Amino acid sequence: MNLIELKQINKQFAGQPILKNIDLVVEEGDFMTFLGPSGCGKTTTLRVIAGLENPEGGIVRIGGTTVADGDKLQFVPPAKRGLNLVFQNYALWPHMTVMENVAFGLQMKKLPKPEIRAKVEATLGKLHILDYKDRYPSELSGGQQQRVAIARAIVTEPRILLLDEPLSNLDAKLRVEMRSELKRLHRELNTTVIYVTHDQSEALTLSTKVAVFSEGSLLQVDTPRNLYRRPRHVKIADFIGNPKINLLSASYSQENEGTGSTRIDSPLGSISLQDLIPPGKGKVTLAVRPEDMTISHEPTAQAAPFQIYAVLPAGSETLIQLQSGDTGLLVKEIGEQDYVLDSTVWLNIDPRKLLVYDGESGELLSL
Amino acid sequence: MSVSQEGTRSPRSSYRWQRLFNRLKGYAVSPLYLITGVSLLFLAYTVLLPLWEILKQSLQWTASDARRVEGAVSGEFTLHHWIRVVSSEISQSLLYEPLLNSVNISIWVSALSMIIGGVLAWLTTKTNLPFKKTLVFLAIIPYMLPSWITSFAWISVFKNDRIGGSQGIVQMLFGIQPPDWVSYGFLPIVICLSLNYFTFFFLLISVTLGSINTSLEETASLLGASRFTVLRKVTFPLVMPAILSAFILTFSKALGSFGVPAFLGLPIKYYTIATMLHGSMQNRMVSESYILSLILLLVCASTIYMNQRMIGRRKSYATVGGKDSRKVLFDLGRWKWPVAIAVLCFMVGIAIVPMLILVLQSFMLAEGDFSWSNFTLHFWTGQSNPRIASGEVGVLVNNSIGQALGNSLHIALVASAVASVVGLLFGYIIVKRRNSLSSRLIEQVSFLPYLIPGIALSAIYLSMFAKPTMFLPALYGTMTLIILISIVNELPFATRSGASTMYQIGGELEEAAQMQGASWFKRFIRILLPLCHKGLFGSFLLLFISVMKELDLIILLVTPQTGTLTTLIYKYAEQGFQQYANAIMVIIVAIILVMYFLASKLGKADLTKGIGG
Numbered sequence: 002m003n004l005i006e007l008k009q010i011n012k013q014f015a016g017q018p019i020l021k022n023i024d025l026v027v028e029e030g031d032f033m034t035f036l037g038p039s040g041c042g043k044t045t046t047l048r049v050i051a052g053l054e055n056p057e058g059g060i061v062r063i064g065g066t067t068v069a070d071g072d073k074l075q076f077v078p079p080a081k082r083g084l085n086l087v088f089q090n091y092a093l094w095p096h097m098t099v100m101e102n103v104a105f106g107l108q109m110k111k112l113p114k115p116e117i118r119a120k121v122e123a124t125l126g127k128l129h130i131l132d133y134k135d136r137y138p139s140e141l142s143g144g145q146q147q148r149v150a151i152a153r154a155i156v157t158e159p160r161i162l163l164l165d166e167p168l169s170n171l172d173a174k175l176r177v178e179m180r181s182e183l184k185r186l187h188r189e190l191n192t193t194v195i196y197v198t199h200d201q202s203e204a205l206t207l208s209t210k211v212a213v214f215s216e217g218s219l220l221q222v223d224t225p226r227n228l229y230r231r232p233r234h235v236k237i238a239d240f241i242g243n244p245k246i247n248l249l250s251a252s253y254s255q256e257n258e259g260t261g262s263t264r265i266d267s268p269l270g271s272i273s274l275q276d277l278i279p280p281g282k283g284k285v286t287l288a289v290r291p292e293d294m295t296i297s298h299e300p301t302a303q304a305a306p307f308q309i310y311a312v313l314p315a316g317s318e319t320l321i322q323l324q325s326g327d328t329g330l331l332v333k334e335i336g337e338q339d340y341v342l343d344s345t346v347w348l349n350i351d352p353r354k355l356l357v358y359d360g361e362s363g364e365l366l367s368l
Numbered sequence: 369m370s371v372s373q374e375g376t377r378s379p380r381s382s383y384r385w386q387r388l389f390n391r392l393k394g395y396a397v398s399p400l401y402l403i404t405g406v407s408l409l410f411l412a413y414t415v416l417l418p419l420w421e422i423l424k425q426s427l428q429w430t431a432s433d434a435r436r437v438e439g440a441v442s443g444e445f446t447l448h449h450w451i452r453v454v455s456s457e458i459s460q461s462l463l464y465e466p467l468l469n470s471v472n473i474s475i476w477v478s479a480l481s482m483i484i485g486g487v488l489a490w491l492t493t494k495t496n497l498p499f500k501k502t503l504v505f506l507a508i509i510p511y512m513l514p515s516w517i518t519s520f521a522w523i524s525v526f527k528n529d530r531i532g533g534s535q536g537i538v539q540m541l542f543g544i545q546p547p548d549w550v551s552y553g554f555l556p557i558v559i560c561l562s563l564n565y566f567t568f569f570f571l572l573i574s575v576t577l578g579s580i581n582t583s584l585e586e587t588a589s590l591l592g593a594s595r596f597t598v599l600r601k602v603t604f605p606l607v608m609p610a611i612l613s614a615f616i617l618t619f620s621k622a623l624g625s626f627g628v629p630a631f632l633g634l635p636i637k638y639y640t641i642a643t644m645l646h647g648s649m650q651n652r653m654v655s656e657s658y659i660l661s662l663i664l665l666l667v668c669a670s671t672i673y674m675n676q677r678m679i680g681r682r683k684s685y686a687t688v689g690g691k692d693s694r695k696v697l698f699d700l701g702r703w704k705w706p707v708a709i710a711v712l713c714f715m716v717g718i719a720i721v722p723m724l725i726l727v728l729q730s731f732m733l734a735e736g737d738f739s740w741s742n743f744t745l746h747f748w749t750g751q752s753n754p755r756i757a758s759g760e761v762g763v764l765v766n767n768s769i770g771q772a773l774g775n776s777l778h779i780a781l782v783a784s785a786v787a788s789v790v791g792l793l794f795g796y797i798i799v800k801r802r803n804s805l806s807s808r809l810i811e812q813v814s815f816l817p818y819l820i821p822g823i824a825l826s827a828i829y830l831s832m833f834a835k836p837t838m839f840l841p842a843l844y845g846t847m848t849l850i851i852l853i854s855i856v857n858e859l860p861f862a863t864r865s866g867a868s869t870m871y872q873i874g875g876e877l878e879e880a881a882q883m884q885g886a887s888w889f890k891r892f893i894r895i896l897l898p899l900c901h902k903g904l905f906g907s908f909l910l911l912f913i914s915v916m917k918e919l920d921l922i923i924l925l926v927t928p929q930t931g932t933l934t935t936l937i938y939k940y941a942e943q944g945f946q947q948y949a950n951a952i953m954v955i956i957v958a959i960i961l962v963m964y965f966l967a968s969k970l971g972k973a974d975l976t977k978g979i980g981g
Contacts, residue, residue, distance in 0.1 A: 015803070053879055073383045074390040080885030092876035096898045105894075106884035157884070 003062075004029040004193050005050060005161065010059035011071065012045060019045050020056065021217045027195065027210075032187050034204040035197045037214030038240075043197050046214070047163055050195065051086050052079035064160065080109070084161035089169060091150040093138040099125070099149050100134040106157045124156040127189075144175045155190060164196045168203065180207060201241050205229060213237050231356070235363040238288045238356060244320060246288050247330050250360065254282040265357070268328035270305040274352050278367050284360030291333035293354040296321065296346045304347035309340045323348065399888035404797050404806045410790075411813040414856045418828040419665075425831055426450065426658040433655075449655040453663075462656065466644040467663065473557055473629070473640060474622040480562035481618050482611065485569025491711060493577040495698040498708050504574075506715040511567035512964055513723075513957060514917040514934065516627035518560040520941070520950060521722030523631065524729050526551045537725075553638040560628050563718045565621055569614040576610040577603070595698075616675045620668040624821020626920040631941060642823045642920070649827060649924055658831065661824030668821065723957060730951040747947040763951045769936065773955070776916060776932040778847065783854035784911035788904055790855065791862025792869065796896070799870040811863070818860035822921035829853050830924055845927045853925065854915045862911060869903030870896075909967035913960050 005027040012020040020042045027033045035043035048054040049069065050061060056071035063084070068077040079086075085106075093102055100121060107117040125131040128148040138146055147167060154162060164183075168176045184207055187194050198204055204211045205225040212222045221233045232238040238246050251267030263280065265272045267287055297304065307323035307330065314320075319338040323330045323346070330348070340346065357366045395401045426449055429440040433448070440446070453463050488507060492500045510518070527536030528545045539545055549555055580603065588598045629640040639647070641664050648657040700707055733744045749762040763769045794810050801807040817825060829852075833843040843849035873896065881891045897904075919934040926935045933956050940949040 051883065053882070072387070074387045074394065076394075079883050086880075086883050088876045088880060090874065090876060092874065092880040094877060094880070094895055094899075105881065105886070109885040109890070153880075153884075 002029045003027070004031075004064055005195075006060075006062040007046070007050070008060045008062075010046070010049060010056045010061065012042075012049060012054065012056045019217055020049070023059070023217075023219055025212060025219060025222065027193060029193055030191070030209075032184075032194045032196065032207060032209045034208035034211045035195065035214060036199070036201060036204040036211050036240075038199055041214040042217040043199075043212075043214045044165055047086075047165055047195060047197050050082075050161075051084060051163055052076065052082055053086075082161075083159055084163055085154040085157060085159040086163040087150045087154045087165065087167050089166040091138075091146050091170075093146055093149055093153070095138050098135050098137055099130065099141070102138070102149060103153045103156050106153065110157070120156055121152075124152045127186075128152050143171055144179065147171060147179065151186070155186075155192070159192065161193045161195065162190070164194065166197055166199070168198070169200075176203075183207060202243060205241070213240070231365065231367070232288075233365045235286050235288065235358040235365075238358070242290060244291050244331055244333060246290050249287040249289075249328065249330075251285050251287050252283065253278070253285050253357070255280055268305070268325060269348065269350060270303065272303065272350070272352055272355070274355070274357075276368070277352065277355075278357050281366075285366065286358040286360055286363070288356040288358060289350060289354065291320065291331045293351060294330070294332045295349045296323075296332055296334070296340075297349060298346060300347050301349060304349050306345050307348050309342050309344050309346060312338070312340050312342070314338075400797070400800060403793060404801065404810070407790075407794060407797060407810055408806060408813075411810065411859075414852070415813055415816050415859075418825075418832050421832045422658045422662060422828045426655050426662065428655075430655055432652070449659055453656050453659045461639075462644065462648070463641075463660065463663070466639040466641045467667075469554070469633075469638065470623050470640040470642065470664075471667070473554065473561065474619045476558045477561045477565060477622040478615050478618045480558065481566040482569050482615065484562065485566040485571075485614065486573055486611070488566070488711070488715075489570050489573035489577055491707070493574050495700050496704065497700060497711070498704070499712055503711060503715055506712075506719045507567060507570050509719040510564045511571075512913055512917075512960055513564075514627065514919065514953070515561065515564040515625060516631055516919065517726065517953060517957070518563050518718070518722050519556070519628045519631045520946070520953065521725045522556050522560055523551075523946070524725050524950075526556065548636055552632050552636045556632045557629050557638075557640075560632065561622050561625060565618045568617045568621075569611070572610040572614045573607055576607050580606050612675050616672050619671050620818075620821065623668055623671075624664060624823060624920065626823045626923065627938070630938075642821065645823055645827060646923065649830070654831070657827055661821075661827045664821050664824050723954075726950040726953055730947050730954060732947065747951045760945060760948060763948060763955070768931075769933075769952065771929075772931050772933045772936045772952075775847065775930055776934070776956075777959075779850050779854060779932060780912045780915040783851045783858065783915050784908050786851075787855045787858040787862040787911050788866070788908040791859065791864075791866035791907060792900065792904055793866070794859075794863040795866025795868070795870040798863070798867045800875070811867075814859045814863040816860075817857050822857060822918070823924065825857060826853060826921050826924040844925070845930065847930055850922050850925055850930055850932075853921060854918065857918070857921050858911050858914060861914070862907060865903065865907040865910075869900045869907070872903070873899050905970060906967055909963050909970075913963050913967070916960055916963070917956060 003026050005025075007023050007025040010020050010023040011018065023042075023046060025046075035046060037043045045054060049056050050063075052069065055074075055076050056069060058071040060067055060071070061069035063082055066077075067075070068082050069075070094105070097105070103121045103124060104117050107120060112120075122131060122134070125134055128151060130145055130148045130152065133141060133145060133149075138149065141149065147170075150167070151164075167183075168179050171179060180203065183194075183196075196204075196207060205228070208225055210222060211225055211228050213220045213228070215236055220237055221228065223231075223233075228237065229241055232241055235248065239248060249267050249269065251265050251269075253263055253265045255263060262276075263274045263278055265274060265285065265287065269287070300306070305325065307325045309321065310324040310329065311322040312319065313322065314337055317335070319334050319336065321332045321334065321338065321340060323332060332348070355367070358364065359366055427445055427447070429437070429442050429444050429446050429448065431442045433440045434442040437448070440448070453459055488503070491497045492503055492507075497503075523536070525537045526546045528539060528548070528551050529535045530545065530548070536546070536551070584606070585598050585602050588602045589595075593601060624642055626642040626646060629638075629643050630646070632638075633640060633643060641660055645657050645660045645664070648654075648660065730747050731743050731745065733742050733746060745762070747762055749764050751761055751765070760766065794814055798807050798811050820828075829849065830844065833840070833849050836842050843852070877895055877899065878891050881895045886894065917934065919938060922932065923935055923938060926932065931939070933952050937949045937952050937956075940946070940952070
């Protein structure tokens with residue numbers, strides 16, 4: 002069921018368009034991540050859904066009800082949208098204890114005191130911070146503050162939980178720990194989550210769906226796996242994945258009329274693709290993930306020669322930087338590998354794992 | 369692309385009326401818009417309308433003109449008053465001479481204050497001078513006290529018996545009669561005002577100097593610049609915006625100051641535009657005094673305009689911050705101790721000694737007589753004695769002083785409480801609606817009273833509230849009027865202080881409460897107020913001090929029933945009962961010092977915030 006629907010959302014700040022015709026559907030139970038570099042409009046979209054910003058055009062529907070209509074300028078206040086938001090810097094009220102912070106929303110709903118107490122304690126327990134209930138936010142660590150902020154947002158049992166870069170203020174170790182916590186929470190609470198982040202590994206590990214933003218537009222909404230395997234735009238390919246995908250400029254042309262076979266000329270040599278991209282010719286960009294290539298010490302058919310430029314061991318994996326003329330490539334191999342610097346090796350690529358993008362528009366050509 | 373553009377535009381136009389309706393409804397129910405609207409109305413009514421009124425009245429015949437001047441019809445348009453002020457046989461003594469005196473004084477005061485404040489700021493922030501903390505505290509004292517305290521002390525010391533009636537301390541000790549130009553007029557006015565206003569330069573320059581990263585200066589030294597070149601080429605340009613801000617402030621304050629020129633100038637008929645304004649008001653030349661206040665305002669505004677042009681974009685680096693790096697202090701070497709002692713003596717001389725003189729004087733029966741038998745408690749606790757000061761009783765047993773003290777406290781408490789809350793609301797709008805037209809309007813208009821000298825503002829209010837205006841009854845002679853004008857006069861500080869308090873509270877804290885369903889009122893009471901109570905309290909106490917010492921602003925407006933301690937001092941000083949004036953001054957100083965102590969202990973009071981340029 003479509004829980005949240007955005008239709009043609011437009012928003013400007015001081016004459017600058019921030020959101021351009023955003024169309025998006027979030028289904029009930031999704032863990033949807035908004036991913037993109039800073040300034041791409043992901044946080045603004047979240048705030049439009051929350052009701053903290055009003056769009057100049059377009060419609061937001063939650064559970065079938067229109068909550069924001071930028072064309073009619075009709076907006077439902079945030080608190081009546083059945084959602085709650087965890088702010089990036091937590092926004093805990095420093096003059097209230099943990100208990101008071103979390104109880105605030107329930108007090109606003111005028112619930113009886115014993116019920117408030119029970120609910121707050123249950124929620125704090127769920128997040129393992131019941132022991133700190135009488136402390137002030139300044140007496141808590143960053144991770145504990147984070148948990149209080151989440152507790153405050155979920156205690157009112159919203160249908161939708163919005164999280165704005167919630168982990169960005171935590172150190173690396175805590176961040177990984179909180180990821181699994183969030184994933185478990187999503188399952189337990191049975192809510193729909195929208196999660197804003199610029200960290201692609203967070204997006205890939207947490208979400209059921211990822212929406213990639215760039216310069217105020219939505220580039221792709223897909224499952225993490227599809228996003229990684231088949232990014233629809235070269236910008237996404239470039240953004241997703243660590244180590245980064247290898248991008249090479251190349252040209253392609255029809256090999257034989259009517260056979261569906263296409264030849265691509267690139268620094269990797271001449272590669273023939275059978276029924277993998279639509280017919281045509283011109284400039285293209287090739288993209289290949291570092292783990293989708295293999296290195297062999299002996300020359301083989303269709304393999305291109307490269308020199309070893311640098312070897313970067315990282316424990317469980319080894320990154321190998323290859324060089325041939327002006328072209329540099331990164332290859333990832335599992336385990337500890339060693340190569341002699343400046344020695345020549347041959348690179349094998351599975352053509353089916355090769356992604357071909359239009360050189361002009363950056364759109365994916367591969368079928 | 370064009371198709372989708374069409375697609376979004378067509379529903380819009382069909383919803384035009386609905387859009388308009390919803391937009392208006394949105395404004396009407398949004399507390400933020402409501403408060404913004406009320407604030408703008410308030411400012412228009414208390415600041416802009418008075419300006420318009422005074423201009424209008426200066427261009428009309430008055431009722432008394434209609435009796436005196438042939439062909440004059442009360443309320444009709446005329447340039448009569450303007451011509452009379454600007455080019456008639458009396459304009460030389462009414463306008464040009466006082467104006468010249470005022471400008472002259474202001475320039476010299478600004479220059480002198482800049483030297484004292486600048487040197488002191490450099491010594492206390494950039495060198496290894498000892499006793500820095502003591503010096504900084506001493507430097508703030510003049511700012512907290514009424515500016516005319518020094519002029520009283522000056523009179524006590526340098527008075528000569530030719531004009532002052534009795535001899536001052538100098539004449540008594542050394543037997544030399546100080547010449548008139550030392551005792552009264554230009555020189556003492558400039559010195560007394562400078563000794564008060566240098567604090568603006570000191571505070572503003574200190575803050576900027578403290579925020580300059582030492583590495584900026586070190587880099588210049590590494591590149592081979594001499595110490596003097598570094599000072600001239602790097603430090604000075606960086607401090608320039610602060611200097612110009614302080615200059616504006618000092619210049620306009622000096623231009624509009626009334627107390628000091630009145631006490632030190634009037635005995636030898638040395639007029640400034642502020643004292644002339646007061647005089648013509650007392651002589652029932654009301655329209656002329658309006659014109660004088662407009663001219664005063666114009667001079668102030670044009671100075672500020674010129675300064676703004678000069679600072680221009682340079683202001684952007686006014687707070688050169690970056691990381692707080694290691695501070696390398698300038699080594700004064702063998703001059704360290706001599707300089708420290710000299711500066712300390714100077715600061716004690718200007719901050720403490722004047723007060724001691726006043727305290728001493730208030731215990732002396734006849735001025736200038738230091739024999740033991742001359743000391744008395746009469747001016748404090750004495751009963752009526754027809755031989756002394758026309759039978760006035762001592763200040764501690766005097767009913768009129770009790771009333772004045774009550775009035776002072778009443779005005780100061782109410783005005784500073786209201787002003788600090790209004791300032792907080794203005795600050796809220798300025799921060800919350802940043803970059804919007806209404807926020808800029810509020811910021812600028814609330815700053816206007818800063819440019820209007822107190823005495824000019826009170827002249828305006830006198831005319832506007834002498835009769836019922838719009839929604840308000842005639843307020844002349846009421847405490848309400850004095851409280852209102854005090855609030856308006858303190859708005860620039862209150863607004864700035866409120867805005868800086870609000871800037872420290874992240875917008876998310878309020879949004880988080882909004883997400884939880886708290887109404888605006890609840891958010892303000894439960895989130896914002898508790899978070900800024902310290903800033904609010906600090907601002908309240910500083911406003912209290914400021915209102916408490918105010919004379920220029922209210923001297924035209926008080927009646928015997930609404931007199932305050934400061935106006936009572938003026939009355940006594942005018943009658944020549946200097947010891948009574950001194951005794952009351954001591955009471956005011958005591959109240960202010962207690963409040964300042966409370967402000968620095970209980971609130972996060974920061975004097976420097978109040979005068980930022």
